[in-house]
């Protein structure tokens with residue numbers, strides 16, 4: 001269960017950072033997302049849960065711009081972004097999840113963080129271009145890199161190759177690379193897929209801790225962890241929002257219990 005302390009760690013201030021208004025996404029005659037409206041506060045840790053096929057990944061694709069909406073509006077930071085391309089949304093501060101590893105194994109830990117910090121998010125985080133960028137910001141970037149290395153607790157292995165890192169340190173580096181791109185909102189679509197229970201717990205806790213100033217949207221199947229760490233939870237079912245609220249409200253919601261949790265959470 002989420003404790004007050006865990007919720008208070010995050011700096012939400014009641015300001016809306018993301019607003020979805022009447023979103024619809026159809027594939028042929030099938031509505032994968034069917035009139036979804038929701039708001040997310042700046043700094044919030046929001047989890048999206050629901051059975052397989054509920055529309056969770058589709059919803060993320062509409063937020064990131066990977067898929068065009070059939071109907072409805074997406075607002076970010078108070079501005080409409082419904083028609084913006086994915087790179088334009090990255091430029092606004094919507095970070096991509098790291099389902100596919102974002103780390104270059106042959107480069108050092110420091111080089112990985114530095115590259116991400118150097119890749120101006122206004123370019124849509126283009127790593128290749130960032131290699132060849134004019135380097136007037138080097139002073140800033142070096143400081144920023146050091147700050148992030150300390151934050152993810154990898155300063156002692158900064159010069160080791162990413163490929164040589166232990167499993168947990170590799171996860172830290174991946175999260176550090178996300179942080180280095182300075183996103184405002186980060187979408188994590190099952191970042192722990194394929195991990196053991198312990199690895200899952202460590203990874204989600206680390207995301208929560210390192211990205212404490214960011215707004216997080218997480219799709220995650222480990223319900224206990226979701227209940228423990230989220231500020232709020234949105235439950236999707238058949239493309240619609242079935243319920244939304246704090247972990248306590250969601251675990252106490254009878255229709256969520258019936259449709260999804262099925263007694264998984266008391």
Ligand SMILES: Nc1ncnc2c1ncn2[C@@H]1O[C@H](COP(=O)(O)OP(=O)(O)OP(=O)(O)O)[C@@H](O)[C@H]1O
Pocket residue numbers: 027032050051052053054055056057058059
């Ligand atoms: N490109 C597509 N074309 C047709 N149908 C699609 C497409 N993408 C998703 N769907 C359908 O939309 C529904 C929602 O899929 P989505 O992947 O968003 O669900 P999900 O909640 O993320 O599921 P899971 O937990 O299994 O990842 C599913 O029935 C899926 O088959």
